[in-house]
Amino acid sequence: DAKTTQPTSMDCAEGRAANLPCNHSTISGNEYVYWYRQIHSQGPQYIIHGLKNNETNEMASLIITEDRKSSTLILPHATLRDTAVYYCIVRVAVDSNYQLIWGAGTKLIIKP
């Protein structure tokens, strides 16, 4: 079962920051949080990941709360091409390997 909870859908105006929340209250200390997105029915695309520190790359910023029970993905200047389903995922250890446990994601619609 998914270890994350996300809103089913969100809207954001073009040019504004899109803030996507995620709850992962049962996350363990060594489990990473990953974000991927899926545009239409294409293969998912990696966005960013983090453990406890905030992270930023050319696509987005990831803010993780100090207790690690929730996080927020920030797209600083959303464009119409950012319309997609965004998945917040916890990477768990299974035997000697890792698996990503996917939930249903948030459908983000960017409006002109």
Add this chain to the structure above:
Amino acid sequence: NAGVTQTPKFRILKIGQSMTLQCAQDMNHNYMYWYRQDPGMGLKLIYYSVGAGITDKGEVPNGYNVSRSTTEDFPLRLELAAPSQTSVYFCASSYSIGGRTGELFFGEGSRLTVL
């Protein structure tokens, strides 16, 4: 760069038929994965491989088989297709060095319908 290539993109099967979904990657990644995605849902891991000759079950392996004879190829075999296997199948690959695993690179998906 081709990245991860899946074939076929679409297929309709009759109940009880068998088929193989092909997946190839040209990034020299050691890890490869097969996922399925049902409508409105996230991805479920079927099988994965950490290198040639090594495969392991994911969350939903029943009804599927895999093999990994080369680094590049990771075919997924469906035996005795059932309507419950109607789904979109995604192949992915990633590197892993010294216990550090990189991001997953996905193919464009194979849409399978079993009637």
